Amino acid sequence: MEPDVPxxxxxxxxxxxxTAAELFVERGYESTSMRDIANACGISKSLLYHHFSDKYEIxxxxxxxxxxxxxxxxxxxxxKGGSAREKLLTFMQITARYFEENRLSWxxxxxxxxxxxxxxxxxxxRVRRDAFENMLRGILDEGVASGEFRIEDTRxxxxxxxxxxxxxxxxxxxxxxxxxQDIAEAYFSLILNGIDGA
Amino acid sequence: MEPDVPxxxxxxxxxxxxTAAELFVERGYESTSMRDIANACGISKSLLYHHFSDKYEIxxxxxxxxxxxxxxxxxxxxxKGGSAREKLLTFMQITARYFEENRLSWxxxxxxxxxxxxxxxxxxxRVRRDAFENMLRGILDEGVASGEFRIEDTRxxxxxxxxxxxxxxxxxxxxxxxxxQDIAEAYFSLILNGIDGA
Numbered sequence: 001m002e003p004d005v006p007x008x009x010x011x012x013x014x015x016x017x018x019t020a021a022e023l024f025v026e027r028g029y030e031s032t033s034m035r036d037i038a039n040a041c042g043i044s045k046s047l048l049y050h051h052f053s054d055k056y057e058i059x060x061x062x063x064x065x066x067x068x069x070x071x072x073x074x075x076x077x078x079x080k081g082g083s084a085r086e087k088l089l090t091f092m093q094i095t096a097r098y099f100e101e102n103r104l105s106w107x108x109x110x111x112x113x114x115x116x117x118x119x120x121x122x123x124x125x126r127v128r129r130d131a132f133e134n135m136l137r138g139i140l141d142e143g144v145a146s147g148e149f150r151i152e153d154t155r156x157x158x159x160x161x162x163x164x165x166x167x168x169x170x171x172x173x174x175x176x177x178x179x180x181q182d183i184a185e186a187y188f189s190l191i192l193n194g195i196d197g198a
Numbered sequence: 199m200e201p202d203v204p205x206x207x208x209x210x211x212x213x214x215x216x217t218a219a220e221l222f223v224e225r226g227y228e229s230t231s232m233r234d235i236a237n238a239c240g241i242s243k244s245l246l247y248h249h250f251s252d253k254y255e256i257x258x259x260x261x262x263x264x265x266x267x268x269x270x271x272x273x274x275x276x277x278k279g280g281s282a283r284e285k286l287l288t289f290m291q292i293t294a295r296y297f298e299e300n301r302l303s304w305x306x307x308x309x310x311x312x313x314x315x316x317x318x319x320x321x322x323x324r325v326r327r328d329a330f331e332n333m334l335r336g337i338l339d340e341g342v343a344s345g346e347f348r349i350e351d352t353r354x355x356x357x358x359x360x361x362x363x364x365x366x367x368x369x370x371x372x373x374x375x376x377x378x379q380d381i382a383e384a385y386f387s388l389i390l391n392g393i394d395g396a
Contacts, residue, residue, distance in 0.1 A: 150395035156384040167361035194392025197348035
């Protein structure tokens with residue numbers, strides 16, 4: 001075996017984090033042991049402990065990539081302009097696609113974020129989440145101002161939209177007939193038009 | 199101290215389960231130790247182990263009350279009849295109120311259910327959940343048949359409604375200006391009417 005030069009160490013650590021993230025999502029954090037992680041990576045437990053001091057350290061690393069990049073992608077797309085309706089669709093599409101592309105770290109990061117243990121959630125993460133929600137609120141307010149949307153309470157409407165996107169992490173599995181983006185588009189159409197047949 | 203007659207043992211076990219459920223929700227399952235539970239109950243660790251063999255046993259007991267009763271309440275209310283629109287509102291109201299009244303066990307039960315570790319989820323729980331979702335689907339199909347609702351894909355519409363109710367567990371805290379039922383009513387109105395201002 002080659003000596004552990006820094007480059008190798010980094011890439012091995014990344015592979016461990018990815019493998020562990022899969023185990024956390026499939027089995028849950030609690031049911032995944034350091035031994036399970038080592039086995040899944042095909043390394044010894046002592047080598048695993050050489051890279052990470054405990055399971056929680058691996059978990060926070062697995063969670064830390066989720067969210068970064070999403071705000072920037074949404075911002076960039078919104079900067080292109082368009083109607084509030086187009087912007088809302090874009091917001092939902094990009095978020096769903098990002099969720100699909102980063103599903104494991106998204107779920108780990110979300111578990112981390114929504115655990116009531118506020119101390120665990122970094123300030124940076126909260127700021128990013130607030131900025132994300134504010135972009136959505138901005139779209140809704142803009143649409144109300146322009147007359148495109150008729151919304152009594154944009155806070156509630158924002159919650160409904162975020163709920164639809166966030167809850168996907170609990171039930172959506174890749175590889176079905178619909179992508180996450182397809183589902184987001186169906187939700188967009190339902191929320192825009194409503195279901196009233198009258 | 200009184201000897202442990204069965205009646206006392208049951209009520210103490212119930213108090214332990216309730217206290218533990220609060221800790222699981224506030225801190226997360228992983229971050230709650232048997233020592234924490236014993237301390238919060240004001241009993242010794244050995245007395246705690248006298249009642250429960252491990253933390254997971256307490257967790258499953260805490261989770262097991264969630265869901266029971268909800269199906270029956272919804273069924274009973276729907277049996278009274280009404281338009282599909284009225285039934286959908288009732289479905290959402292009862293579910294939200296039930297969530298609020300059983301918040302801790304609901305969250306524990308939901309964590310249990312949605313953990314990908316399918317072996318952990320009892321068949322009974324899955325049957326109840328399917329029956330619950332089918333009641334909602336039935337309301338939507340009925341509304342489409344009667345012309346009250348205009349829905350392209352009732353499966354997607356059902357998902358959206360359930361997402362709005364289920365995601366509440368992640369952000370809703372009791373004691374605010376809106377009850378869970380208020381929020382469900384706001385969601386109902388949004389989903390019924392949509393936000394399109396055109």
